[in-house]
Amino acid sequence: MALGLRAAARTAREGRTGWWTATRRDHLVGYLFVAPQVAGSLLFVFLPLALVLWYSLHEWNVLADTFGFVGADNYRHLLADPNVPKVLTATALFSAGLVVVNLSLALLLAVLLSQRLRGTVVFRTLFFSPVVVSLVAWTIVWGFLLQRDGGVNALLQAVGVEGPNWLRTGPTAMASVIAVQVVKNVGLNMVLFLAALQGVPKELYEAATLDGAGAWTRFARITLPMISPTVLLTSIITVAGSLQVFAQIAVLTQGGPGTSTTVLVYYLYQQAFQFHHFGYGATLSALLFVIVLALTVLQWRLRRRWVFLES
Structure with missing residues (x-):
């Protein structure tokens, strides 16, 4: 009898509300929460991508005020462009050097600064401070320091070493741009690694020490597997960022000498x-x-092989 009365009351309420049920109201709330993100993605991601593909099928000369459909001519020109292999090679060298040095140095700094030693807070602040500095201002300062008569060569000359013209020879120009970018952003990955290291259970290290594991074994068998999700995150961010570098090249080398630092x-x-x-x-x-x-997709697919607890 009681169940029948409750069912009748529920039916009466549903009849009064019509189609505006609690389920529909919950769905509407969910849609409203995701609406800003969806709108932002549509306006600032998918629409620009569609426009890029549209423009790539046309030739648009602003000076001559011409805009015409050329089909796949731009893509055929891309395949025949003799500069593209050089540009892709420079891009690959820059990205590989930046990713390897940045992640390795960030992880090393994070391990060292995770120790409970005096002065670690000062060094954390010191290494992270370049992250919040204006990118253009940072690059301009380093442009002066890396000139032939700049501060870097002055320091080398003080110890009896004659430094090269860092930004005007191919190998040193690429190495200089990589170094400037590494010093600028290594603090961000360092902070992410520090946060991940603080989440590793201390009991694992204690048990490994009792079993006779050395420092390297503890790092390779405990630390790296436990922070591997953060390593994946930082690698994806760093790889994507390295492929989109522009300001450092524009200010320091303008793509030279030749095309040695002309990235994509x-x-x-x-x-x-x-x-x-x-x-x-x-x-x-x-x-x-x-x-x-x-x-990005390749890194995400390979995560199952080396990221802890991924299957």
């Missing part, structure tokens, strides 16, 4: 905004998107 984004800028080939610049943007997407 800077070459895109040259084609679109210096030579006014906006259609070809959009084609290079599409190439950059494909490369970033492919590397």
